Amino acid sequence: MLNPVPAQPPAPPLLSVQGLDVTYETGAQGFWGRPKAFKALEDISFDLHPGETLGLVGESGSGKTTTGRAVLRRITASAGKIVFQGKDITHTKGEALRKLRRNMQLVFQDPYASLNPRMRVIDLVAEPLLVHGLIRHVDEARDRITELLRIVGLPADAHDRFPHAFSGGQRQRIGIARALALQPEFIVADEPVSALDVSVRAQVVNLMQDLQRELGLSYLFIAHDLSVVRHISHRVAILYAGRMVEIADRDDLYDHPIHPYTEALLSAVPVPDPRTQRQRKRIVYGGEIPDLVNPPAGCRFSTRCPLATEQCHKEAPKLSERSAGHLVACWNR
Amino acid sequence: MSVSANSTGTPLLEVEKLKVEFDTRRGLVQGLRGVTLSIGRGETLGVVGESGSGKSVTAQAVMGLIDLPGRIASGDIRWKGRSLLGSDGERYARDIRGKEVAMVFQDPMTSLNPVLKIGTQIGEVLERHLGMTRAQARNRAEELLAAVGISAPGRRLDQYPHEFSGGMRQRVMIAMAIACEPELLIADEPTTALDVTIQAQILELLAELQQSLGLSVVLITHDLGVVAGLCHRVAVMYAGQIIETGLAEDVFERPAHPYTQGLLRSTPRLDEVSDRLVSIEGTPPNLVTPPEGCSFQQRCPLSGEACRKAPKLEHIRPDAEAACWRPSVPAWATPLMSPTFP
Numbered sequence: 081m082l083n084p085v086p087a088q089p090p091a092p093p094l095l096s097v098q099g100l101d102v103t104y105e106t107g108a109q110g111f112w113g114r115p116k117a118f119k120a121l122e123d124i125s126f127d128l129h130p131g132e133t134l135g136l137v138g139e140s141g142s143g144k145t146t147t148g149r150a151v152l153r154r155i156t157a158s159a160g161k162i163v164f165q166g167k168d169i170t171h172t173k174g175e176a177l178r179k180l181r182r183n184m185q186l187v188f189q190d191p192y193a194s195l196n197p198r199m200r201v202i203d204l205v206a207e208p209l210l211v212h213g214l215i216r217h218v219d220e221a222r223d224r225i226t227e228l229l230r231i232v233g234l235p236a237d238a239h240d241r242f243p244h245a246f247s248g249g250q251r252q253r254i255g256i257a258r259a260l261a262l263q264p265e266f267i268v269a270d271e272p273v274s275a276l277d278v279s280v281r282a283q284v285v286n287l288m289q290d291l292q293r294e295l296g297l298s299y300l301f302i303a304h305d306l307s308v309v310r311h312i313s314h315r316v317a318i319l320y321a322g323r324m325v326e327i328a329d330r331d332d333l334y335d336h337p338i339h340p341y342t343e344a345l346l347s348a349v350p351v352p353d354p355r356t357q358r359q360r361k362r363i364v365y366g367g368e369i370p371d372l373v374n375p376p377a378g379c380r381f382s383t384r385c386p387l388a389t390e391q392c393h394k395e396a397p398k399l400s401e402r403s404a405g406h407l408v409a410c411w412n413r
Numbered sequence: 414m415s416v417s418a419n420s421t422g423t424p425l426l427e428v429e430k431l432k433v434e435f436d437t438r439r440g441l442v443q444g445l446r447g448v449t450l451s452i453g454r455g456e457t458l459g460v461v462g463e464s465g466s467g468k469s470v471t472a473q474a475v476m477g478l479i480d481l482p483g484r485i486a487s488g489d490i491r492w493k494g495r496s497l498l499g500s501d502g503e504r505y506a507r508d509i510r511g512k513e514v515a516m517v518f519q520d521p522m523t524s525l526n527p528v529l530k531i532g533t534q535i536g537e538v539l540e541r542h543l544g545m546t547r548a549q550a551r552n553r554a555e556e557l558l559a560a561v562g563i564s565a566p567g568r569r570l571d572q573y574p575h576e577f578s579g580g581m582r583q584r585v586m587i588a589m590a591i592a593c594e595p596e597l598l599i600a601d602e603p604t605t606a607l608d609v610t611i612q613a614q615i616l617e618l619l620a621e622l623q624q625s626l627g628l629s630v631v632l633i634t635h636d637l638g639v640v641a642g643l644c645h646r647v648a649v650m651y652a653g654q655i656i657e658t659g660l661a662e663d664v665f666e667r668p669a670h671p672y673t674q675g676l677l678r679s680t681p682r683l684d685e686v687s688d689r690l691v692s693i694e695g696t697p698p699n700l701v702t703p704p705e706g707c708s709f710q711q712r713c714p715l716s717g718e719a720c721r722k723a724p725k726l727e728h729i730r731p732d733a734e735a736a737c738w739r740p741s742v743p744a745w746a747t748p749l750m751s752p753t754f755p
């Protein structure tokens with residue numbers, strides 16, 4: 081018998097999130113006038129490898145943006161650990177945090193709101209360099225910015241124009257150029273194409289894929305569009321009401337979903353093909369996403385799940401591995 | 414599902430060569446540049462196209478909602494064969510709008526009054542259009558909420574819009590729209606603001622109502638998947654014009670216009686993995702000074718000398734029309750890396 085090819089020793093993850101909780105305070109007053117708090121994220125764990133895209137999916141309020149912000153250290157974790165390039169950065173502060181931030185950048189959803197309308201494109205792209213003290217004047221970085229604008233596919237005369245002179249897709253390119261200015265290894269892209277039209281969306285998705293290949297970037301790609309996520313991601317994680325219910329390799333997750341919520345979610349996405357779409361079976365569960373301030377005991381999907389048993393109402397299931405790299409949090413699947 | 418629902422007699426709604434202009438500071442925006450479409454009884458027409466292509470303006474024109482700085486510059490809109498324009502037409506339009514033809518908007522929060530109870534808001538429609546008494550209207554409102562799948566409808570009547578979730582508000586909007594048993598429902602992006610599982614519920618509701626009430630539906634959306642699931646026919650808009658129309662199955666299977674071809678190939682699919690999406694470079698033209706000739710010229714891989722003259726929407730098959738000099742020619746090659754990388 082032939083020996084199996086020895087497995088490559090797995091490269092250490094670029095980012096490792098372990099048991100992350102994030103707590104927000106609500107405006108409401110609780111007992112004794114203490115502000116009420118709720119857990120927007122509970123026990124979130126995942127790894128992201130160099131050059132990899134992890135798609136993070138979930139419905140509105142499920143905690144996608146919160147996850148991105150916690151990883152970038154823009155909000156504080158109330159429990160758990162965030163390890164970046166082998167270092168525990170959960171509590172990094174001051175100068176060390178500033179240095180760290182150079183290496184992790186954010187691309188926003190709204191290309192209109194996220195760019196200061198009074199700044200020229202060149203100043204917008206140079207801003208991160210100035211803020212981090214890498215240059216003292218825009219002129220020092222002119223060549224670099226020209227190169228960045230070329231890479232993201234903006235016209236050469238874009239430098240001195242203001243954001244309003246650009247279309248949505250072009251503004252998103254400016255946002256990406258800004259994020260790339262500091263040569264980060266890791267980018268959190270929070271719904272980067274949701275506000276764009278279909279034809280323009282493809283331009284930006286292609287650009288992000290090219291940049292990844294050329295520069296070896298890792299992406300945490302947040303979106304609620306499951307079709308775009310399938311296209312761009314290597315692995316995909318599904319959030320429901322602040323918990324991760326399933327994570328797997330892209331095709332494994334889309335072709336063989338295990339968690340009842342993932343199954344319903346995938347079945348609800350319409351496919352742009354009338355024949356296929358008419359034959360697809362939709363799994364529609366009634367009910368709504370639970371209120372995070374008073375979440376149900378046990379599994380958060382138990383209020384809608386047809387498979388729920390007594391155990392589900394008492395105890396929250398943890399992620400467990402079902403096949404290599406495919407983790408699911410469910411008692412009955 | 415029968416597809417040729419428009420085969421009997423006069424169509425319900427006809428829009429003919431409609432031009433709508435907006436007099437803005439930037440200049441005269443040509444929002445609609447000659448739109449022609451029709452919809453038959455029991456038929457569902459999907460209208461797709463990117464932002465600014467004229468989908469909402471078309472719906473607004475039908476509903477009489479074009480306000481200054483906008484105006485209908487030319488063309489006609491007919492309901493059951495009678496014009497809705499001109500002074501006679503406007504009187505007729507007042508009778509039928511809200512009653513025989515009703516509309517659902519994208520954002521229910523802006524169309525519901527936040528300080529009025531849901532029951533009061535639905536009741537008002539019934540009292541105004543159908544002359545019901547308050548008690549009758551309340552009973553009917555409860556039935557309508559039940560019909561759109563809201564549980565405990567009696568109790569819900571006394572709640573305010575903010576006590577409803579986004580999906581429930583959209584159900585309320587649909588309940589109000591079908592209150593007078595309209596023949597045509599125009600839904601402008603009714604599910605765009607909703608999560609997919611809620612979107613699926615609303616689309617299912619629309620399909621059910623369409624069947625049970627024999628409704629005609631115009632569904633405006635930029636989600637091609639939504640059209641695929643629900644519509645018999647589809648009209649694709651670009652830069653204020655319809656550039657392709659036909660049976661949904663045909664248009665999705667053999668798109669004729671290069672823009673439609675590109676649109677379908679630039680949309681990732683849940684059930685397929687592709688290495689790379691087609692990307693239609695560039696952006697739609699400015700509607701203050703639209704290009705002479707075909708409006709897709711600047712972005713079209715097939716564009717040539719002939720395209721400097723505007724193509725008309727013409728039959729390419731018995732049930733399909735396209736506005737292109739070279740219809741049904743494959744326009745997009747398998748895409749390579751972005752040109753920005755050497």
Ligand SMILES: Nc1ncnc2c1ncn2[C@@H]1O[C@H](COP(=O)(O)OP(=O)(O)OP(=O)(O)O)[C@@H](O)[C@H]1O
Pocket residue numbers: 104105106120138139140141142143144145146147304372
């Ligand atoms: N600054 C904040 N203070 C209090 N609660 C917050 C704050 N930010 C978010 N939340 C709440 O935390 C939960 C998760 O929000 P988050 O923005 O992470 O969701 P999301 O998955 O990104 O949703 P969307 O798809 O709508 O962007 C929601 O219930 C939200 O209302």
Ligand SMILES: Nc1ncnc2c1ncn2[C@@H]1O[C@H](COP(=O)(O)OP(=O)(O)OP(=O)(O)O)[C@@H](O)[C@H]1O
Pocket residue numbers: 435436437442443444445462463464465466467468469470471481482483635700
């Ligand atoms: N009130 C207005 N004033 C000026 N221009 C307008 C007005 N309403 C619409 N337009 C213009 O008319 C054109 C068509 O707009 P319309 O709202 O129909 O687009 P749409 O296809 O519905 O786009 P979206 O997908 O963004 O809703 C656009 O160029 C728009 O700028």
Ligand code: SF4
Pocket residue numbers: 340341379380381382383385386387388389392397409410411412413
């Ligand atoms: S744990 Fe129970 S309630 Fe939760 S998804 Fe699984 S079966 Fe359903």
Ligand code: SF4
Pocket residue numbers: 670671672707708709710713714715716717719720724736737738739740
């Ligand atoms: S008319 Fe010419 S430019 Fe316009 S879509 Fe057809 S081939 Fe392209």
Ligand SMILES: [Mg+2]
Pocket residue numbers: 144145146
């Ligand atoms: Mg978010």
Ligand SMILES: [Mg+2]
Pocket residue numbers: 468469470
């Ligand atoms: Mg619109």
